[in-house]
Amino acid sequence: MTTPAHADTMEADTARLREMDARAAVIESTSRGSDGGQPTYEGLSGVVISASAICDVNGERGTLSYRGYDIGELACRATFEETAHLLWHGDLPSRQELDSLTARLTAERELNGAADLILSALPTHVEPMDALRTAVSSLTCNGTNGQDPGSMQEDQAICLVAKFPTIVARFYRRRHSLPPIAPRPDLSHAANFLYMVQGHEPTTLQAQTMDLAMLLMAEHGFNASTFAARVTAATLSDMYAAVTSAVGTLKGPLHGGANEQAMRMMLEIGEVANVAPYIDDALARKQRIMGFGHRVYRHSADPRAAYLRASLFDLCAESGDFHFYELATTIAEVVHAKKGLYPNVDFYAAPVLYLLGIPLELFVTVFAVSRVPGWTAHVMEQYANNKLIRPLSTYVGPENRVYCPIDDRGH
Numbered sequence: 001m002t003t004p005a006h007a008d009t010m011e012a013d014t015a016r017l018r019e020m021d022a023r024a025a026v027i028e029s030t031s032r033g034s035d036g037g038q039p040t041y042e043g044l045s046g047v048v049i050s051a052s053a054i055c056d057v058n059g060e061r062g063t064l065s066y067r068g069y070d071i072g073e074l075a076c077r078a079t080f081e082e083t084a085h086l087l088w089h090g091d092l093p094s095r096q097e098l099d100s101l102t103a104r105l106t107a108e109r110e111l112n113g114a115a116d117l118i119l120s121a122l123p124t125h126v127e128p129m130d131a132l133r134t135a136v137s138s139l140t141c142n143g144t145n146g147q148d149p150g151s152m153q154e155d156q157a158i159c160l161v162a163k164f165p166t167i168v169a170r171f172y173r174r175r176h177s178l179p180p181i182a183p184r185p186d187l188s189h190a191a192n193f194l195y196m197v198q199g200h201e202p203t204t205l206q207a208q209t210m211d212l213a214m215l216l217m218a219e220h221g222f223n224a225s226t227f228a229a230r231v232t233a234a235t236l237s238d239m240y241a242a243v244t245s246a247v248g249t250l251k252g253p254l255h256g257g258a259n260e261q262a263m264r265m266m267l268e269i270g271e272v273a274n275v276a277p278y279i280d281d282a283l284a285r286k287q288r289i290m291g292f293g294h295r296v297y298r299h300s301a302d303p304r305a306a307y308l309r310a311s312l313f314d315l316c317a318e319s320g321d322f323h324f325y326e327l328a329t330t331i332a333e334v335v336h337a338k339k340g341l342y343p344n345v346d347f348y349a350a351p352v353l354y355l356l357g358i359p360l361e362l363f364v365t366v367f368a369v370s371r372v373p374g375w376t377a378h379v380m381e382q383y384a385n386n387k388l389i390r391p392l393s394t395y396v397g398p399e400n401r402v403y404c405p406i407d408d409r410g411h
């Protein structure tokens with residue numbers, strides 16, 4: 001029997017299905033080649049999924065801006081903490097706002113009991129990114145869920161940004177049977193991270209370079225991990241769940257994992273003289289050169305790479321050893337000459353992190369530590385104007401099959 005309530009539901013379902021069909025037609029036409037041929041479904045490449053006021057990634061011009069500020073302007077003048085405020089609130093902080101944010105971040109650095117307990121219970125063979133994902137999901141024990149409005153969301157974002165470095169450093173040191181190092185309230189976010197991993201205070205240049213690298217990686221539009229965070233938030237799940245999804249997505253070698261692979265490649269190449277034969281051989285074997293190519297910056301350089309290349313130069317100048325600068329720039333020249341690809345953010349980030357003394361096993365986690373302000377800004381933007389994210393697929397599997405009892409299947 002169809003009750004009035006059922007009839008309402010059916011009507012609503014029909015309307016929703018019509019809406020979905022219309023959207024599917026848009027997506028399908030976007031996916032078709034210019035000749036209107038078979039759709040290609042290239043991982044949503046070129047498909048605009050939403051409006052956002054956080055970040056402008058312009059692949060044509062090769063530019064990037066956060067909230068209207070060109071990345072070069074921020075790279076030369078802002079700090080990571082200022083950038084977090086900018087991403088969350090849309091404007092750079094006043095002195096008072098920055099002081100307040102810094103104090104709140106510093107106060108939140110220590111882990112809660114649950115995260116600490118989980119990190120000490122994990123076996124040491126667990127990968128740092130897996131430990132990070134597991135511990136981040138436990139931060140929800142801190143309090144209420146994330147779709148609460150206003151200051152509650154900011155509290156959660158601050159908690160996440162503040163605790164990421166402590167989680168990474170704590171598990172790294174446990175993994176290597178080193179005693180844990182408590183966060184130092186007098187150090188900046190970036191300097192404290194280096195301190196908690198290494199056990200000694202970084203030099204001024206090291207702290208500034210780490211801050212810059214983190215600022216450059218803080219946000220990048222609808223990349224895979226941010227998209228994952230927004231998909232999770234769009235179900236009105238909480239901010240910790242959304243950021244946990246993002247960490248899991250960032251882990252893959254085609255996303256955050258590329259910086260570690262790029263560094264391993266540089267170490268394997270070893271000398272400038274080996275660059276051309278190594279790249280020739282890799283390309284002949286159809287291997288991807290990690291740290292090159294980008295889904296959005298297809299015909300231009302990744303604007304973040306130039307600032308990291310300059311930082312690499314500065315670090316080499318401080319030590320007087322230019323080996324990694326020469327090696328990295330030679331690889332970039334050879335790959336561009338042979339394949340037309342530009343280095344992306346991961347390529348120059350790799351030797352920068354290496355020279356900062358970050359262990360290779362932590363490279364991907366550094367990307368995660370840096371990206372939390374961006375992820376959380378997107379989660380807040382998603383909550384502010386939410387619509388469930390639910391795309392469609394075209395079914396291409398078999399149809400009209402008949403169930404066969406298990407004993408009659410013949411295999």
Ligand SMILES: CC(C)(COP(=O)(O)OP(=O)(O)OC[C@H]1O[C@@H](n2cnc3c(N)ncnc32)[C@H](O)[C@@H]1OP(=O)(O)O)[C@@H](O)C(=O)NCCC(=O)NCCS
Pocket residue numbers: 253254255256258287288289290291292293294295296339341344345346
């Ligand atoms: C980032 C990346 C996944 C973008 O991929 P995409 O937009 O899907 O581009 P495609 O995979 O369609 O590649 C297009 C072409 O460029 C080639 N290409 C792209 N990146 C390449 C790389 N790093 N090394 C060698 N060839 C590459 C592909 O082989 C393909 O060539 P083909 O048309 O001859 O087959 C891709 O460039 C890549 O795998 N890079 C290495 C991983 C990396 O550095 N990731 C960090 C991104 S910030």
